[in-house]
Amino acid sequence: MLTINKDKSRREQIESVSIEQLVPHDHLVRKIESAINFDFIYDLVKDKYCLNNGRPSIDPVVLIKITIIQYMFGIKSMRQTIKEIQTNVAYRWFLGFGFSDTIPHFSTFSKNYERRFKGTDLFEQIFNKILQQAIEHGLVNMDAVFMDSTHIKASANKKKYEKVFVEEQTKTYKQALEEEINKDRQKHGLKPLDFTHEKVKLKEIKISTTDPDSGMINKNEKEHQFGYSAHIACDKNGIILSCITTPANVHDSMVFENLFNKTKKNAGKSKRAALDAGYKTPPICKLLMDEGIVPCMPYTRAQHKEGYFKKRQFVYDEYYDCYICPQGQILEYSTTNRKGYKEYKSDPKVCEKCEDLGRCTSSKNHTKIITRHVWEEYMEEVEYLRHTKECKELYKERSKTIERVFADLKEKHGMRVTMLRGIEKVHMQVLLTCTCFNMKKLANWIWKKGKGGPGKGKNLEVLLEFFSKVVLAIIKPHLSFIEKWGFVNNLKRAFARFSIFGVLLTFH
Structure with a gap:
């Protein structure tokens, strides 16, 4: 029998109940509150508050907890976050507010950010504190580290931009590469190159007039739009170890060394590293192998013209430092250029009589040139490791680690789009989102370990x-x-x- 309840008088019914009773015992905010002591925030911000002058300020722990609620539950804006706190009993309990307490205005955090937190490393320190707690609880596994980047759509109109010429970003390994180039040239009896008066290289890019710090995304034929890139490293358990934010038009390989050093500083050195094809460059391979880390990288398609011989069909003779073509001709060393590539050239008199000339080169003077990077041996070692069972299995784990981290950050924590403008504010969002991600994992792990929470069972x-x-x-x-x-x-x-x-x- 269908029962229809039209009695709405219960809405005005007065009951004696505490806010503690209304929050479920297994709610996420309870797990976080029982697992993490937020008192460390007071020490981080004590030099940013005046002790004797002005009106009493809002508790800094409450301010940080409000942002934690926003990024933990993927709420789009601070204005909407405050509205959710006003009506959500669990959020009030987490902040220490009662039923009748007034919730801070949505502009409170932004004002405190501009006056106190802007230009500081406060959010970096909060991220590191939570990560250190995860390490102390044994939740971090540094047997392998996974690195990659994901795009964040910027709050910028893709049609409002201007084209400008800017200097190309200086590579972090530039000095080491220049030394290696001159060392190799001297080895072959050539004059060292002078890099001091090298011309500055310019490139044309699109700068957003709405958010100049963002960069144009143009990858894998996706829709062109302005955005940022979050470069993240995680361990085998999916704990985020470090993060760096850049404009979306900065290549992953340009950020790798900084991300690697940051990861090593935060959590120590790993034994292995699983990286995407974007990181498969000679400098990165050299850096990892010099550190004693096993690189696990995928196959990269050879860059060659259709119908022509592939580079791997030319055999390199390490003893004589030359290449041998499929027809047996020797390509001898010619020079080492400014980009760090050794050039090996064939004899045009022999090539013009070769029956495979049309499949070998389209050069007018019938000269075949093969280039080899001065750190090419590291690339060859990585290519060999790619076929080992260890690297194959580790690379497959990317889908369960770093890719899953990106999926959760975007779907559950609202990192698909940013409503903030400026790289400093976007990096704050990335840090807080990654902090919430680690916090949730840590709280759930401690809760399960304690069989329902501290003291339960x-x-x-x-x-x-x-x-x-x-x-x-x-x-x-x-x-x-x-x-x-x-x-x-x-x-x-x-x-x-x-x-x-x-x-x-x-x-x-």
Whole structure:
């Protein structure tokens, strides 16, 4: 029988209830509150507050917790976050507010950010504090590290931009590469190159007039739009170890060394590194192998013209430092250019008579040129490691680690789009989002480890452990008699529901 309840008088019913009673015992905010002590924030901000002058300020822990609520639950804006806190009992409980307490205005955090937090490393320190807690609890596994980047759509109109020429970004390994180039040239009896008066290279880019710090995304034929890139490193358990924010038009390989050093500083050095094809460059391979880290990188398609010989069809002779073409001709060393590539050239007199000339080169003077980077041996070693079982299995784990991290950050924590403008504010969002991600993992892990939270189930666990010792003390002297009469299987079935007893009875 259908029952229709039209009595709405319960809405005005007065009940005696506390806010503590209304928050479910397994709510995420309860897990976070029980797992993490936020008092460390006071030490981080004590030099940013005046002790004696002005009106009392809002508790800094409350300010940070408000942003944690926003990025933990993927709320789009601070204005909407405040509206959610006003009506959500669990959020009020997390902030320490009662039913009738006034929630801060949505502009409070932005004002405090401009006056106190802007230009500081406060959010970086908060991220590091949570990461250190995860390390102390044994949640971080540095057997392998996974690195990649993901795009964040900027709050900028893609049609409002201007084209400008800017200097190309200086590579972090520039000095080391220049030294290697001159060392190689001297080895072959050539004059060292002078890099001091090298011309500045310019490139044309699109600058947004709405958010000049953002960069135009143009990758894999996606829709052109302005955005940022979040470069992230995580471990095998999916814990984020470090993050760097750049405009979207900065290539992953340009940020790798900074991300690598930051990861090593935060969590230590890993044994292996699983990276995408964008990181497969000679400098990165050299950096990892010099550090004693095994690089695991995928196959990259050879860059060659259709219908022409591939580079791998030319055999490199390390002893004589030359290449041998498919027809047996030797390509001898010619020079080492400014980009760090050694050039090997064929004899045009021999090439013009070769029947495979049309498949080898389209050069007018019939000269085939093969280039080899001064750090090419590191690339060859990585290519060899790619075929090993260890690297194949590790690279497959990217889908369960770094790719899953990106999916959760975007779908659950609102990092697909940013409403903020300026790289400093966007980096703050990335740091806080990554902090919330680690915080949730840490809180859930501690909760499960404690069987329902701190203190939950501890008495039962101690009682079962004591009882199992008593049972074991009684059974052990009579083990031969029990085995003789076949009581062991009956005992196992009787205590199968208690994992501790099941383990104890496996001595049979």
